[in-house]
Amino acid sequence: MANDNNDFFLGKTYDLEGGKMGEDRVYYDPDDLTTHAVITGMTGSGKTGLGVIMLEEAALKGIPAIVIDPKGDLTNLLLHFPDLLPEDFQPWVDKDAARREDVTVEEAAQKAATLWKNGLASYGLGKSDLEALRDSAEFAVYTPGSDAGLPVSILASLSAPDIPWEGNREILREKISSTVTAILGLVGIRNIDPVQSKEHILLSNIFEEAWKKGRDLDMATLITHVQSPPFDKLGVFTLDQFYPEKDRFSLAMLLNNFLAAPSFHTWLEGQPLDVGQMLASKSGKPRHSVFYLAHLNDQERMFFVTLLYTAIESWMRTQKGSSGLRAMVYFDEIHGYMPPVSNPPSKNIILRMLKQARAFGVGLVLATQNPVDVDYKGLSNAGTWMIGRLQTEQDKSRLLDGLEGAAPGVDRRSYDRMISLLGKRVFLLHNVHESGAQTFHTRWALNYLPGPLTRAQIPAVNALAKAMEHMAERAAASGPETRQAGSNSSLGRDVAPVLPGSVPVFYYSVNRGISDALQEVGSQIKGDIPRPQYFYRPELVGQARVVYLARKYNLSEDATFTVRMDEMRRRGLVRWENFITKPLDLDMLEDDPLPEAAFDTLENLSIVDARLLKGMESDFADWIYRTQTLKLRLNEALGVVAEPGMSDEEFRQVCEKAAQEKQEEEIEALKRKHKGQLDTLETRLSREENRLEDYKQQLGHRRMEEAGKLAENVIGLLSSRRRSVSTSLTKRRMTSQAKANVEKSELEIKNIQGDIEELKSLQHADLEKIEQKWADALTQVVEEPVSAFKKDIFVEKFGLVWLPYYAFPKGEEWVTVPAFRWGEK
Helix, strand or coil, X not given: CCCCCCCEEEEEEEECCCCEEEEEEEEECHHHHHHCEEEECCCCCCHXXXXXXXXXXXXXXXXXXXXXXXXXXXXXXXCCCCCCCHHHHHHHCCHHHHHHCCCCHHHHHHHHHHHHHHHHXXXXXXXXXXXXXXXXXXXXXXXXXXXXXXXXXXXXXXCCCCCCCCCCHHHHHHHHHHHXXXXXXXXXXXXXXXXXXXXXXXXXXXXXXXXXXXXXCCHHHHHHHHHCCCCCEECCEEHHHHCCHHHXXXXXXXXXXXXXXXXXXXXXCCEECCHHHHHECCCCCEEEEEEECCCCCHHHHHHXXXXXXXXXXXXXXXXXXXXXXXXXXXXXXXXCCCCCCCCCHHHHHHHHHHHHHHHHCEEEEEEECCHHHCCCCHHHHCCEEEECCCCCHHHHHHHHHHHHHHCCCCCHHXXXXXXXXXXXXXXXXXXXXXXXXXXXXXXXXXXXXXXXXXXXHHHXXXXXXXXXXXXXXXXHHHCCCCCCCCCHHXXXXXXXXXXXXXXXXXXXXXXXXXXXXXXXXXXXXXXXXCCCEEEEEEEEEEEEEEEEEEHHHCEEEEEEEEEXXXXXXXXXXXXXXXXXXXXXXXXXXXXXXXXXXXXXXXXXXCCCCHHHHHHHHHHHHHHHHHHCCEEEEEECCCCEECCCCCCHHHHHHHHHHHHHHHHHHHHHHHHHHHHHHHHHHHHHHHHHHHHHHHHHXXXXXXXXXXXXHHHHHHHHHHCCCCCCXXXXXXXXXXXXXXXXXXXXXXXXXXXXXXXXXXXXXXXXXXXXXXXXXHHHHCCCCEXXXXXXXXXXXXXEEEEEEEEEEEEEEECCEEEEEECCCCCCC
């Protein structure tokens, strides 16, 4: 293994039979790592130290690396002290170990500095090598899900890849499968078969639908699409047949629980998971990015490891092919991430990279102290094996099985013997690019190796490596983030967020002209007004139709009650009377939004879900039943009931007409009644007047007879003729009788005329009473409350309505005006 200045210096040769180290250095060609490497050895074998040495050599050779550190050991990569001063070592010495050794921390630091200086010197290393390491690369420790180190945002992992969909379908679908498996694993859904799992199929199709169109996703949008996917069918089945809405809601709740947890916020902060930036600065200086995972639980580690490998694969696909080593990906403990039987989310992506990363110059180094728990069939793709001391015969047997798969023809017995003779820091190197196996003793690490660092020590180790300064320089070089005016991302979401559960969702139609909106916005924006975008804001809207039945009056009347709520932050009694508004024209509601529209958040309605909404709908109907009575205007005296929608003036006119009709009817009845009486009196009067005329004629005749008889008697007396006295008296009596008849008749006529006048006076009084009666009846209007039966209350709509607005860009802000007129067509 000749040295050509670019080779890794791993250590010195070691004679297993003699049990001593030789003087010849052992080098390793880094390009051999393109066929990947496996490092294995029990605790205390020096496995971690060998990994540190390989990463040191990579940094010295200008090779960037991504380091996955589940336990915290590889944070030691930042502990290089060129001056080898005790005070440099002091913050990192193990205080408990110093106490056990009965020495002070200062003495322990002095001892460590001396040990490191002498150890390096024994391999011909010193200050210049440490300075070269310090200057060769930028070092940083990232802590996903925590701000102890440099935080990492996982949002980029859900973003549409840079490579086009067409021509890369297979690759991108593999990436989607890994990402979806990781997300489901995070929420506790494990052992997933991508072909059988409904959850996996649904999420994969959501990702594919978005990435085909170059659209990014985030967790909130993903949850939204779980409830309301952007497609209607999966395979030949409708969406609800394949995955019922109730079951989709359960999955959305699982995802939402994770999103809602305060601890999740740190997953969205910090540097995006941009592999290119984590491997090299803009100036081309290599970076060694250590991902510290010791603070995460098993699910979170699996989630992040899968996303990280997926991001590495995506970055890798954008690179040109290379036969040399472009970058290292070092995994300090592969146990649990590539097991022999089960299929965790990380397994497929790691196996895929073991097969394909070579063509892109990406070398994977996988380390483990548990050979039995690793899929050695997968590791058969590894060309380099560095084997340290193993704990059990079972470990050795399993490792040899894997080695034989990687290099057929290996002398199993010989390797078995060599492995049995390995001691601390002694490794058996098998490289398919070399002619035979070699044993070596690892060199002294340039970095101080105090052991795993705790999360509390991460800020200090980053400060030591000036990681924060480098990140600030990168941010400054990138410049401030700009948002394109008019883009949906700066205005709101490009998909409508959905309330949890099967909440009915509608979209109000645009029914306000843009010219009208421009007049309103003109005073707020100077100069030319740019073309607006559509922007939706959510409200809870309910509308019920109520049928009031007044059977007593044979009346049926409909009423509509409509409520609008733009905010509901707490549960409790809703005072519906405060939210009453104009009735909604149901024809204005659509099932789909306008294309290319942006959407506001549901922050003000965040507590509303399907169960709460159903309760609110019932409470709304109950409020109508309890409080909203129909005020029925009626005039019982007139028998008039106000028709639905009748105004007060119209009702008054109807009442006046009814009163007039009733008055006329009563007057006619009165006239008919008095007419008979009056006719009788007038007939009597006429008859009596005729009789009086007869009596008067008789009286005149009698008077003439009486006068003639008197004249005759006088003449008789004068002529001495004798006349009968009785005859004269008879004539007199007859005249008196005729006179009495006239007087009696005149009195009767007078009485009859009095009766007629009295009857007419009575009729007039009755007419006045009738007129007053119906004039009084006009004022006898009352309002009688009529309550609806519960069965006659029909809730027509109750759900989330997205109201459209015109959004005009104004610098970095937006001016919004309604694009709707409520209650109008």
